[in-house]
Amino acid sequence: MNNAEQINKWLDDNRITEVECLIPDMTGLARGKIVPRHKYNPAEGLRLPEAVLSMTVTGDYPDQDFTSIADPDMRLIPDASTLRPVPWNLEPTAQIIHDCTFFDGRPVDLAPRNVLKRILKLYEDEGLKAVVAPEMEFYLVEIQPDEDIPLRPPVGRTKRTEAGMQSFSIDAVNEYDGIFDVMYDWCEAQGLALDTLIHEMGTAQMEINLDHGDPLALADQVFLFKRTVREVAIRNNMYATFMAKPMQGQPGSAMHLHQSVVDKDSGKNIFSLKDGQPSQKFFHFIGGLQSYLPPAMPFFAPYVNSYRRLSRYTSAPINLSWGYDNRTCGLRVPHSDPQARRVENRLAGVDVNPYLAIAASLACGYLGMKQGLMPSEPLSGSAYEQPHQLPRHLDDAIDMLLKCEPLTNLFGEHFIRTYSAIKEAEYREYFDVISPWERRFLLLHV
The missing domain is CATH 3.30.590.10 (Glutamine synthetase/guanido kinase, catalytic domain)
Known part of the structure; x- marks a missing residue:
């Protein structure tokens, strides 16, 4: 069973209705998207602007651009080992941490999780x-x-x-x-x-x-x-x-x-x-x-x-x-x-x-x-x-x-x-x- 199949089975077995798709930003806060279960495809992942990884704790940005001026997306790939329920939500909700990659598959070097993997x-x-x-x-x-x-x-x-x-x-x-x-x-x-x-x-x-x-x-x-x-x-x-x-x-x-x-x-x-x-x-x-x-x-x-x-x-x-x-x-x-x-x-x-x-x-x-x-x-x-x-x-x-x-x-x-x-x-x-x-x-x- 591959990563996507494992995730889909868990979501179905737990009758999940929403998925919180998370990445840790530079401060360690959770950024991402909340997606209805029926629209979440773990094999495809989802997208988020790369500039999210250059935000300050106040939500601002440095004066210099450290990501592309075009403000492109990066691809978020779910890590099945991080799949968990959100126990405080009334509706059955899952949370899963995603890894940030470029569209050619390379890891995004600004993503804190990728930094730890690098070390x-x-x-x-x-x-x-x-x-x-x-x-x-x-x-x-x-x-x-x-x-x-x-x-x-x-x-x-x-x-x-x-x-x-x-x-x-x-x-x-x-x-x-x-x-x-x-x-x-x-x-x-x-x-x-x-x-x-x-x-x-x-x-x-x-x-x-x-x-x-x-x-x-x-x-x-x-x-x-x-x-x-x-x-x-x-x-x-x-x-x-x-x-x-x-x-x-x-x-x-x-x-x-x-x-x-x-x-x-x-x-x-x-x-x-x-x-x-x-x-x-x-x-x-x-x-x-x-x-x-x-x-x-x-x-x-x-x-x-x-x-x-x-x-x-x-x-x-x-x-x-x-x-x-x-x-x-x-x-x-x-x-x-x-x-x-x-x-x-x-x-x-x-x-x-x-x-x-x-x-x-x-x-x-x-x-x-x-x-x-x-x-x-x-x-x-x-x-x-x-x-x-x-x-x-x-x-x-x-x-x-x-x-x-x-x-x-x-x-x-x-x-x-x-x-x-x-x-x-x-x-x-x-x-x-x-x-x-x-x-x-x-x-x-x-």
């Missing part, structure tokens, strides 16, 4: 396979339609907001049982492999971990999970936000990424030797992360708000120190048995596009292994006391990315230039906005 192919060509496990932090907040009013924690089942920090509190999680019960049901219906749920440091800040597995499948799950949680929260009269730093005085939200590499044939973890000791590849992988994460920061901190999180005052990484089970480091190696040896990248905010963040982290590690880069000595003390080693602002990060030839070679010059132009356009738009702080302290005082 995974590098591993495959070396007889290797990457394994990842994302951890996502997010806040539940009170609905507030006025953007000028700061966000506030929502009221829970006790009709009160949380008092103080409630890290790892079971009772604090239970305040929102109505949300999480539905969330787990909807995620199970979609085949999203949730692991643990905990209360994080912030007020009404939660963390969900996903089971480890194939990077493309996990990026798809993060993409769908964000969509699901937002929908559950809205139906419970609150917002779920994946901003990196949504509230003043509260910790930021990260997407920590656990990474390991296995031999494609044997499945053995190449980060460990037969005697259980760490391998040279393990150290080279960390060396690559330390060398290339700074220029790759626009993928891990893609917005102006992202850099509010990366401060020594917010319990977030500020440098590239690494250590064994040291959560103050940007790169942490958790205690594990040798077969599960992995590196946790703690730099990414949860506001990232999961396809691009996973691709960038694996690309940095790949370069380290190919170039034989060695890391610094592991740190046992606090990395918060170490010097700041990361770009402090989005515009600085963009400059570093554009000058990094090894990353440009892996991702493709067209993609790097387009992505950088999108981020520059977003930064320019933000820079035009005058903040309440400036009006309060500068208006009559300078």
